Amino acid sequence: MTAPTMHELPVTEREFSQRFSATRRGARLARHAASNELHLWGVPHGTELAETAALLVAELATNAATHGRVAGRDFELRIRLTATLLRIDVSDARGERRPPDPGHLRPASPLSDSGRGLLLVEALATRWSVLPRDPVGKTLRAELDLPLPLEAAP
Numbered sequence: 001m002t003a004p005t006m007h008e009l010p011v012t013e014r015e016f017s018q019r020f021s022a023t024r025r026g027a028r029l030a031r032h033a034a035s036n037e038l039h040l041w042g043v044p045h046g047t048e049l050a051e052t053a054a055l056l057v058a059e060l061a062t063n064a065a066t067h068g069r070v071a072g073r074d075f076e077l078r079i080r081l082t083a084t085l086l087r088i089d090v091s092d093a094r095g096e097r098r099p100p101d102p103g104h105l106r107p108a109s110p111l112s113d114s115g116r117g118l119l120l121v122e123a124l125a126t127r128w129s130v131l132p133r134d135p136v137g138k139t140l141r142a143e144l145d146l147p148l149p150l151e152a153a154p
Helices: 024-040 046-068 117-124
Strands: 015-020 072-083 085-093 126-132 138-145
Touching: 015 024, 024 046, 024 072, 024 085, 046 072, 046 085, 046 117, 046 138, 117 126, 117 138
Parallel strands: none
Antiparallel strands: 015 072, 072 085, 085 138, 126 138
């Protein structure tokens, strides 16, 4: 049986959530898990939406593993798909290490090995934000508006 196409998905929303170790391996696994889940939901591997979502998850998860890491604490990935929106939330335990808000990012030095991840998020996402997380930590959220409601896609 093949995976349903986007226009075969019901209008109801789909949600996936999982915790990963705050390591490079955890960030890589989060990207793979998100890609696989979206594929099961009818967003095939290799499509523009799937590739953009994978890049957003990779950047947010890498930030959580690099800048949001607390010994013994995981980060959480949550993705939600509706007929008009894909929302990606990555939460970590370091609320005091909050990145600049959207629109206030500074370009990385040309010789720097880091500092470009959130610039990619800002360029690719329809919108993104940094939210407090109860009881501790923060959530980085990236959203993609879908061009057509899923039920209306050809």
